[in-house]
């Protein structure tokens with residue numbers, strides 16, 4: 206596979222995501238992490254913050270870069286000549302939604318999706334659960350890259366968990 210994209214919201218990136226990026230970087234020559242600009246969904250981290258945290262988290266993977274996209278993923282794929290999406294599957298509960306997206310993206314633009322099975326040590330992990338733990342002062346070290354853990358601490362120190 207020459208190039209592939211790992212799309213998502215990444216609010217914020219977790220070690221489960223980094224595990225998927227690492228494995229994607231072995232499968233494709235060039236991997237782009239594409240961060241969704243979602244103007245309707247309230248995110249904890251701004252787009253710039255999410256990109257900065259991702260960039261710091263994959264600095265050790267030379268063939269992985271970070272970009273942003275708005276609208277349909279397949280339009281980003283078309284514009285960049287990328288025909289493969291790589292996503293992680295944590296559990297069967299992920300499958301219905303992921304299969305629907307994969308089938309739709311193939312129907313829209315013949316963009317193929319390859320799934321990697323998430324490392325079981327991260328199968329319970331999500332950005333939402335990490336935010337929940339950090340909001341109430343819990344320890345998220347080992348669940349997210351160090352830069353994210355620092356950023357969560359700073360974020361909730363200023364908002365007081367609100």
Ligand code: PNS
Nearest residue numbers: 212213214215241276277278279306309
């Ligand atoms: O991290 P997420 O929020 O589960 O990522 C979902 C994402 C961004 C991959 C998906 O919502 C997406 O591709 N959105 C862009 C709009 C689009 O292409 N929709 C059609 C496929 S559902």
